[in-house]
Amino acid sequence: MTESGSLVPSSSQTVGPYFRIGLKPLDRRPAEAHETSARTVEIRGKVLDGGGLPVPDAMLEFWGANSSGIYAGAASEPSGCPAGFHRVATDDAGSFSLTTLKPGPVPAGAGTQAPHLVVLVFARGLLRNLVTRVYFSDEPANAADLVLSQVPEDRRRTIIASANSHNSSLFHWSVILQGKDETAFFAW
Amino acid sequence: MLNGVTVPTAIPGTQPEFHFPPYVSSIARSPRMPLVLLPETLSERAGPVFGRGLIRVNDNDLTAQHESQPLGERIFVHGRVLDEGGRPVRGALVEVWQANAAGRYRHKVDGHDAPLDPNFSGAGRMLTDDEGRYWFKTIKPGAYPWNNHDNAWRPAHIHFSLFGAGILSRLVTQMYFPGDPLQPLDPIFNSIPDEGARNRLISSLDMTRAQPHYALAYAFDIVLRGRDDTPFEETRR
Numbered sequence: 001m002t003e004s005g006s007l008v009p010s011s012s013q014t015v016g017p018y019f020r021i022g023l024k025p026l027d028r029r030p031a032e033a034h035e036t037s038a039r040t041v042e043i044r045g046k047v048l049d050g051g052g053l054p055v056p057d058a059m060l061e062f063w064g065a066n067s068s069g070i071y072a073g074a075a076s077e078p079s080g081c082p083a084g085f086h087r088v089a090t091d092d093a094g095s096f097s098l099t100t101l102k103p104g105p106v107p108a109g110a111g112t113q114a115p116h117l118v119v120l121v122f123a124r125g126l127l128r129n130l131v132t133r134v135y136f137s138d139e140p141a142n143a144a145d146l147v148l149s150q151v152p153e154d155r156r157r158t159i160i161a162s163a164n165s166h167n168s169s170l171f172h173w174s175v176i177l178q179g180k181d182e183t184a185f186f187a188w
Numbered sequence: 189m190l191n192g193v194t195v196p197t198a199i200p201g202t203q204p205e206f207h208f209p210p211y212v213s214s215i216a217r218s219p220r221m222p223l224v225l226l227p228e229t230l231s232e233r234a235g236p237v238f239g240r241g242l243i244r245v246n247d248n249d250l251t252a253q254h255e256s257q258p259l260g261e262r263i264f265v266h267g268r269v270l271d272e273g274g275r276p277v278r279g280a281l282v283e284v285w286q287a288n289a290a291g292r293y294r295h296k297v298d299g300h301d302a303p304l305d306p307n308f309s310g311a312g313r314m315l316t317d318d319e320g321r322y323w324f325k326t327i328k329p330g331a332y333p334w335n336n337h338d339n340a341w342r343p344a345h346i347h348f349s350l351f352g353a354g355i356l357s358r359l360v361t362q363m364y365f366p367g368d369p370l371q372p373l374d375p376i377f378n379s380i381p382d383e384g385a386r387n388r389l390i391s392s393l394d395m396t397r398a399q400p401h402y403a404l405a406y407a408f409d410i411v412l413r414g415r416d417d418t419p420f421e422e423t424r425r
Contacts, residue, residue, distance in 0.1 A: 006272055006273065006274075007270060007273075007411040008199055008384075008388075008411060009198070009199075009272060009411050009412060010359060010389065010412070011203055011204065011385045011386065011388070012204060012359060013204070013347075013360065013377075014213075015347070016347065017295070018293040018295040018297070018298060018347075019360075020295065021295055021311050022284055022286075022310075022347060023283055023285070023349055026242075050217070050220075053216070063234070063235065071231075072236070072237075074279075075237060075239035077241065079239075079242070080239035080241030080242030080243070081236070081238060081239075082236045082238065085236035106229070108230065116231070118232070120355070123217060124213050124217075125211070125215075126206065127206060127208060128203055128206065129360060130219065133231075147226065177218070177219060178217065178220055179220075182220065184221075185223050185224070186225070187197050187223035187225055188195045188356050
């Protein structure tokens with residue numbers, strides 16, 4: 001108990017190396033989303049540790065709004081998985097790929113936030129999950145985003161996926177768990 | 189614009205630090221730069237709400253997913269998922285996974301020389317009911333060796349994954365069993381500094397739910413971050 005009527009949240013423990021047994025990929029394919037105006041994008045990258053080694057047993061969960069900046073309500077479609085939620089695991093080379101609909105600007109107070117996905121990072125060795133976001137390099141709105149502006153300027157690039165120079169629907173973004181290019185993670 | 193509201197951070201001591209050297213895997217995988225305070229926005233308050241379509245028959249009966257019953261001690265596990273205000277978290281997705289009775293996971297990287305059980309996959313999935321309750325039937329997992337340090341053994345545990353209201357209420361944890369002498373030796377269990385918080389990950393034997401001549405029962409309640417601020421009173425515990 002912390003204060004009257006208040007319970008302490010349960011403690012986190014690592015997902016360990018065998019999470020694939022219980023945490024199956026969860027994904028709703030963009031084709032099911034009925035959003036004709038939406039643009040499909042792919043984010044490709046790796047999860048790397050402090051020694052630059054790939055992390056083959058990491059899991060990423062992405063949570064994003066639709067192209068109008070609205071987050072999905074309760075899943076009603078047969079899959080049971082709401083649009084905008086994706087769970088992917090890294091492969092033996094520490095690589096992952098996410099295909100999703102690019103989110104629109106999300107409301108914030110009187111303004112909006114730049115398009116982004118909330119990202120949770122889980123892995124053997126992580127006793128709690130990490131929380132970050134991924135933005136898109138082709139969005140001018142990044143410059144005024146209220147969350148990006150909280151991140152020290154020299155680290156902002158660590159949470160902005162860069163558009164591929166030949167394919168504008170392909171973005172590159174890696175999660176660096178530790179070191180000089182460490183991804184900006186949020187306190188929570 | 190947002191009145192400077194930031195996402196509240198954990199109560200000191202109740203969550204593990206990312207860098208906990210006795211757990212060797214944390215050394216190269218823990219961030220070292222300061223975490224950035226996150227302003228609370230719609231993106232953090234929203235979260236995925238999963239539906240029945242995700243749940244298949246026998247997803248909460250790990251003893252009935254194959255032709256025959258798995259070997260080992262059959263048990264029930266049940267509990268409530270509550271928010272910080274003590275209110276039930278309804279429709280929460282609960283996913284569980286575990287080793288079999290011999291301490292072996294059905295996973296390609298588990299090299300422990302213990303038998304796999306053809307009748308046990310070790311995975312379950314359920315949604316909490318309107319009172320925030322979940323329950324499943326399984327077999328008691330065995331302890332198993334790992335490479336963290338010399339003669340290291342994990343205490344028996346079941347992995348739990350939960351989603352509550354809002355993406356930041358997400359929790360992955362492990363449920364332990366009462367009276368397991370391996371707990372004081374386990375760096376993962378002991379990564380939680382606060383003894384009370386640590387002990388809340390140990391389930392309790394629940395004879396009120398044990399079924400005579402069939403199976404014992406263990407109770408394990410889980411508290412997720414955040415609170416439902418709807419202004420009516422719910423039963424509190």
